[in-house]
Amino acid sequence: xxxxxxxxxxxxxxxxxxxxxxxxxxxxxxxxxxxxxxxxxxxxxxxxxxxxxxxxxxxxxxxxxxxxxxxxxxxxxxxxxxxxxxxxxxxxxxxxxxxxxxxxxxxxxxxxxxxxxxxxxxxxx
Numbered sequence: 001x002x003x004x005x006x007x008x009x010x011x012x013x014x015x016x017x018x019x020x021x022x023x024x025x026x027x028x029x030x031x032x033x034x035x036x037x038x039x040x041x042x043x044x045x046x047x048x049x050x051x052x053x054x055x056x057x058x059x060x061x062x063x064x065x066x067x068x069x070x071x072x073x074x075x076x077x078x079x080x081x082x083x084x085x086x087x088x089x090x091x092x093x094x095x096x097x098x099x100x101x102x103x104x105x106x107x108x109x110x111x112x113x114x115x116x117x118x119x120x121x122x123x124x125x
Contacts, residue, residue: 001026002114004095009119016085020119022078022095029071034078035099035108036069038091038121047105048093049080060105063089085123092118 008020022034035050049069050058057069068081078095095116099108 002097004097004114004116006093006095006116006119009093009121011122011124012085013125014085014087014123016123017081017083018085018121020080020082020093020095020121022080022116024076024078024097027097029076029078030073032097033099033101034069034071035096035101036078036080036093037096037109037115038089038093039118040088040091043091045094047108050099050101050105050108051078052101056101058101058103058105058108082121085121087123090121090123092120094118 003025005023012018033052036048037045038048039045048060048063049067051069051071066084071078096113098112098114
């Protein structure tokens with residue numbers, strides 16, 4: 001059974017940094033692409049970053065240059081390093097498996113995508 005568990009969320013000031021972690025279990029991470037999504041209150045879920053099994057990455061335009069996705073297959077972990085955080089980054093962040101890291105974040109998820117439970121990130125002074 002594919003399972004993902006996010007951690008590392010919390011409160012951070014604008015301009016600050018935070019690292020989110022996604023722990024994978026029930027499958028061999030090496031063979032899968034993983035993506036991070038987020039959903040702010042009153043808004044639709046949006047793709048943030050995606051990393052395929054070759055460690056090729058894609059990012060939403062809104063986070064390019066500020067966020068970095070990485071993976072450690074041996075530890076079964078995927079990370080999202082977030083720098084220069086803005087108030088508009090406030091959202092629940094989810095990692096997902098059974099995704100395709102196409103150019104457009106709108107195309108990463110499908111009906112086969114499995115999701116973690118999410119971790120909340122609040123950017124506020």
